[in-house]
Amino acid sequence: MTRFLEATRIALATLREIFDEAAYERFLRRSRMISSTEAYAAFREEFEAAKASRPKCC
């Protein structure tokens, strides 16, 4: 049961990382903001250049 919970936790963490939710959380912590429309806009602005220039494979 513990292993199953651990696996679920890691799977969820992986999805949160892939879908940039973890990056948004780190951004909020770093910039000492709480989640809001403005905070998300600021996150996207900072994140977009890096994300858009990141290659994805064929």
Add this chain to the structure above:
Amino acid sequence: MLDEEKFDGKHPTDMNKILTILAWIAVGLLGAGAVGVIAVCRGEPINALWLVAAATCCYGLGYRFYSRFIATKILALDALRATPAERLENGRDFVVTNRWVVFGHHFAAIAGPGPLVGPVLAAQFGYLPGVLWVLVGAVFAGCVQDFVILLFSVRRDGKSLTEMAKEEIGRVGGFVAYTAVIAILVILLGVAALIVVNALKDSPWGTFTIAMTIPIALLMGLYLRRIRPGKVLEVSALGFVLVLLAIWGGQWASQNPAMASLFTLRAPTLAILIIVYGFAASALPVWLLLAPRDYLSTFVKLGTIALLGIGIVALHPTLHMPALTRFIDGTGPVFAGKIFPFAFITIACGAISGFHALISSGTTPKLIGRETETRIVGYGAMMAESAVAVMAIIAACVLQPGIYFAINSPAGVVGQGAATATATISSWGFPVTAADMQALAHAVGEQTLFNRTGGAPAFAVGMAHIFSQSLGGATVMALWYHFAVMFEALFILTILDAGTRVARFMIQDALGHIYKPLGRTSWYPSILATSALVVGAWGYFLWQGVKDPLGGINSLWPLFGIANQLLATVALCVATTIIIKMHRTRYAAVTLVPLAWLVAVTFTASWHKILDPNPRVGFLAQARALAAGPGVASSTSATARLIFNNRLDAALTAVLVVMVALVLIESVRQWIAVLSGRDEARVRETPFVMTRLAEERG
């Protein structure tokens, strides 16, 4: 030193050791048996589970023994050495991340449409060449490349392949890597767009579904921005439900005369729409269209790959394609060219892909918390990618061969009209009738399935065939087919959006050295000019493919494969140079052998594509045939353009080969200089810093 066990505190007893050895012997025997069945069995269909067993055992053995050998003997992975994620942690790019999370992140970035499309196209040779190349290529070349480049980047503060090539080989290495990336991106985007066009042409259901993904993505973008900021998983799940509704709605659209006529589009119209879309996606704010579409496509991609894997294991379908077909002689209808070298450039991503070296030296090295984790992330994620390629081979080979060839062969090869095409294909020894094809088209909700080149429709039919066997039967085959088409098209269009933007950024970066404002990614004139340049470049190849009487894939997919494998050649040159400089020359064969193989494959393929006298293979021969043919008598501009396109493709291939030859020569000069003692073997690694994380982890 590689000892993850030390940190985990495991001390296997002697009995455990004996059991482990016996278990690995059993895995070896099962793997050998499965590969034997695949290789030897002739004349009767085999079960897909043999492929699954062979792949599982090969990957298991490769990971346990070969990757461990590389990790200990060559790379000397050191769990005590701080990684850039730890030393340079900034909460943004450099973040120490759980290894399984990095694994998932890395896999999501390397798994594109390549491992699905390439193996489907190469199935024209039979299932055997594809399976052997995917297994051997991945274990001994692709996984090794991804693993060593990842580790070398980790030891150089997460530097990119281009930067490492410049530092280790010289300026020419960096320049070639940069140019090869741009060339690959442009050709890839052109060929990817062509695959979508071929999957959606004359298909109101498919076109409606894909068209609906644009408002769905816009809605997701607005939801993320205005309603629930940052809740990406939630909005992706919502978007997925809306996409399923769009698939269901597509059936209604295809049966409604007004809607069906609106969404029944020919290839040139679709090509223009995709070019316009590509430009808009590149120039619009990322949050509005590109980012939500990327999330949606990733959500669908991961779900579908998992579903397909479960489906194949649970339903273990029978492969109807023979182990080898007559087309190994180079006369294949899907693409022309002999098994060597063309099978090895057609299947890239599932065996070895140069593009992966960009990911391994991009985001991933900045997330790795411990050097020892590069093994599971670099070597392991590529094994997972290779498994996706095995699934694609299975999806293509469960089809009756006659049906596979009817879908994948261009009209220029099998003839116009159902009767002519089926007669030609049946004469090759793969019986199929016009009635079979009509019944299949009807079952999947299409008007016709003839000449659907590009691999995507054949994969979709195979996937629908596998799923409909247990989930819903024939009645829902059309839904499964359009789900698969939507999955591939959505996936490819995302690559188109993101790839256009990546190429735009790279060009802006280079132009910034000439005129500073051009390098500013937020300056609109620069955005518009570079977007137009990139979209114009891949749009040119797309248009070329749409107008090609041989279906486009015949010319463009090998060109893409050559460019991609040439980039792998550059990556392996960098890796071999570093290994020699690390005084591990006696183990240099680990990267040198795949490098030699890739040089043989890509240079031979390039020679054939440029100079082969067969007009279906050689670009110049085709240009000559067109010039001598009846088309020129009427002096049509279309013929003149086809001649120009072939000459352009030949010139592009030649330029890429010459550039990679320069990198190779430069690398060999470096190796000789280091080995003869003329030059000092200076490794440009970041100096050792002791990790703090080992103590924290106990």
